Amino acid sequence: MTDTTKQGTPRVPPKRADAHRNQLTLLDAAAALFVTSGVEVPVREIAAKAGVGVGTVYRHFPTRAELIIAVYRHQVEACAEAGPALLASHTSPYTAFGDWIQLFMDFLTTKHGLAAAMQSDAAGFQILHSYLIDRLLPVCTTLLDAAVESGEIRPDIDAYELMRGVGNLCIGAESDPRYNARRVVALLIAGLRQL
Missing domain, CATH: 1.10.10.60 (Homeodomain-like)
Known part of the structure; x- marks a missing residue:
């Protein structure tokens, strides 16, 4: 029964x-x-x-697609939860932000693989992309605001533009052994410092 x-x-x-x-x-x-x-x-x-x-x-x-989508959602949630935890555990908001960007880059590697795997389901991928923005943009904004408030980074940085920029710097990194996306993103993050 x-x-x-x-x-x-x-x-x-x-x-x-x-x-x-x-x-x-x-x-x-x-x-x-x-x-x-x-x-x-x-x-x-x-x-x-x-x-x-x-x-x-x-x-x-x-199916592999179900696994990939579950990993995508799991990583978005882990990245979203890590932001406040890093901010609470670091004395420097800038350092917390830098550590969060590294987690975001790990996620982006999976996201790019997912995009390739879901070529036939553009609508499904767009829903997941919207989910990413809804969950991670506020976290990135909070981290940036804290670093600005502490005087560690310049105040004219838009979280969405920064996330897009980091994402674009990660494209193709997995297929080019001469390109170190982590190094390039670290240079970008260093460039945010308040002089």
Whole structure:
């Protein structure tokens, strides 16, 4: 007999704690491998890094597209949550902002792979892009405002333009061994300093 709500719809049981932990571990493992090896990394490598069986990966994410989208959302949330945590744990808002930009760059590597993987679903990718802007633009703005208020960076920086600029500097970095996007972005962030 199926458990139902008052409206007669089946009630979905909550995920067990261990299943939720497995899913988060899988998302973290996949995100790390997407950064180093691209979104086409074999599922068996993701499972091995997460310390689970391949079947567990497919139980949580039946298709690669579902896994990639889940990693994308997971990384956006991690990046959004990291902003306030970095600001609280650093004495310098500028340093907190620089550390956050590094996390944002890790995310962008996955995002660019996702864009390539979702070429046939432009509408779906646009929804995810809007989700990114809605979640991360306020975080970037807060970090920039704190660094401006502390006198560490110049006051004329727009968070959206900066995020777009960092994103553009990351394009193609994974396919050109002579191009170090982290170094170039570090130069950009250094250029924000108040003289």
